[in-house]
Structure formats: structure tokens, C-alpha cells
Amino acid sequence: MNLRIAVVEDDREISSILKELLESSGYECVQAFDGDEASRLLKNERFDMVLMDLMLPYKNGERLIGELRSRSETPVIVISAKSMMETKLDVLRLGADDYIIKPFDIDEVLVRIEVVLRRSGAFAARPVLEVGDLSMNTEENTVSANGGQVQLTAKEFMLLKLFMEHPQKVYTKAELYETVWNEVYYYEDNTINVHVSNLRSKLKKVSGKDHIETVWGIGYRLKGACQ
Secondary structure, eight states, X not given: OOOEEEEEOSOHHHHHHHHHHHHHTTOEEEEEOSHHHHHHHHHHSOOSEEEEXXXXXXXXXXXXXXXXXXXXXXXXXXXXXXXXXXXXXXXXXXXXSEEEESSOOHHHHHHHHHHHHHHHTTTTXXXXXXXXXEEEETTTTEEEETTEEEOOOHHHHHHHHHHHHSTTOOEEHHHHHXXXXXXXXXXXXXXXXXXXXXXXXXXXXXXXXXXXEEETTTEEEETTTTO
């Protein structure tokens, strides 16, 4: 099951932008457009994170954070046009985990989400990753593509796990090498090329299509992740 994120935002255009960003990155997104709707949603459903505006109809974000913190440690990132440092500090004291000022950069929002989720342990608690027709069980070390089982080496499995955890991210060869091999990447060699090529071939053999995309001059990512 994908991580679930609630987007509490009364501006429907901004809410749609965030929803598209989250879903293209492999998250499940549920929207609320005013404070009362958000209050009911957060009481009745479980989420791994909440993205929340402060200026909401009927019940503001500060009250919602207070309600949530009275019963849950669910991570909250505030996304607000209020730029005063005093407001930011007050909201963080209430229990928000991060504060992003509008207008925001979507890449920054995605990185902030990943950082807060990792800090909360949400990624570690997610044994099954699903992106498109790819499914990975990190507890059983199994991978399927389009319903068929894919046999991977340990390094191939770790590479695919990185791609599936962050499906929009383009990984450089250095990032892949230093994360998977846990060694400093000093110079260009064929190690990454060979392992990514083998991973790509094994996935294609089972599913009949390419899953790994080469971004020339940069590195690799999941094919179609930004479409």
C-alpha cells in the first residue's frame, strides 16, 4: 500500500497541483477543502502525513494542528502564504514538522515531504512499494512486474528500491553507487551501467516494456514517472 497524504487546501488549483505531484511520486492523496471537512477526515482516517494551509474556511490550520496533536503524531507540513517568522515559529511550536512559504517550488515540496517522512519512520514501515505495474515487498525481497515475478540480485534489488521510493527523482551514477555500494564514487566506470542494464532487461523480460529511463548527461529514473 502506498503512503497516504492528506492535502488540506481551500485553493483548488493549488490543491490539484499538490495532488498531481504526490500521485506522480507514488503517494496516495486525499483532499479536503475547508477546516471542517479536514477535521472530520483527520479524525476518521489514517494518514502518513498532512500538507496543510493555515488560512482555511470555518476552522483554521492552527486549530486543526492542535486537534491532531491531541491524539496523533502524524507529521504535518504547513504550506502557507504567511511569511512572518513569528507565525512560522508559532506553528512549529504547535507541532508542525515543517513550514513552506507560498509560492513554492514543487521539487522543494517533494524533498521536504521525503525528509519528514523518513524522519518519522514512515518509509521503514512501508513493506510494499507500488509504482505502476511494479510491486516490491521489502520484507520478503520479492519483485513483480505486470503480475510476473522478477528474480534480481541484491544490488539490482537495491537499485530498484531507490527508483521506486522516489519515482520522480533522476539519480546520478554517483548517487546510485554511493547509496547501493556504500563507497565513494571516484571515477566513471561501467559498474552502474552494467547493473542498470541488467535490471532493465530483467524487468522488460517479464513485463514486456522498459521501466528504467536514461536521462542523458544526468543519470537514471523510472520511465514515465513524470508523465
